[in-house]
Amino acid sequence: MKNANAIHTITREHRGHTITVNWFSDFDHGTPWEDECGHGPVTKWERRDKHPGERVLCSDRSVKRFYDYAEAIKIARRDGWDAAPYGTGTVGERAVRAVEADFARLQDWCEDRWYYVGFTCEIEGFDAYHDSCWGFESDFMDGPTSEAISAAVAFLDLEIVEAQDAACRDLITA
Secondary structure, X not given: OOOOOOOEEEEEEEOOEXXXXXXXXXXXXXXXXXXXXXXXXXXXXXXXXXXXXXXEEEEEOOEEEEEEHHHHHXXXXXXXXXOOOOOOOOHHHHHHHHHHHHHHHHHHHHOOOOOEEEEEEEEOOEEEEEEEEEEEEOOOOHHHHHHHHHHHHHHHHHHHHHHHHHHHHHHHHO
């Protein structure tokens, strides 16, 4: 059943039952650079001008977050970061491309072009079935949705087969 607080809802019918996947904003998830590996260093909110080698990631009135571009390049070279088109160019070119992509992705998060989400999956008529998972990026919801629906379909199929088997046993023993 659609939840009024859901930002996106998908329903599928299977064997006469409605499977509902509700997506919600994940307000408990932290920032990408604090909760995930593979990002360049980002400062907390600060009241200062940028230092050499930094870029302004985002600002809010008189405070800014800075992305340490120079340090990110060092990390990217050391750790072998790359971005599309993958595997082309020198190690330095791949590092620059990856850091540019990282900066753009973090900037998109700062500007709310994507955010963290989580889903719940329920099957109408099966109160005991409840699946949920959190921490997905809002622009990559298709895969988790398909997986949640597939898991619910497998659960339904098993429940229906078990109910049919139980009904057959009852007929045999009656």
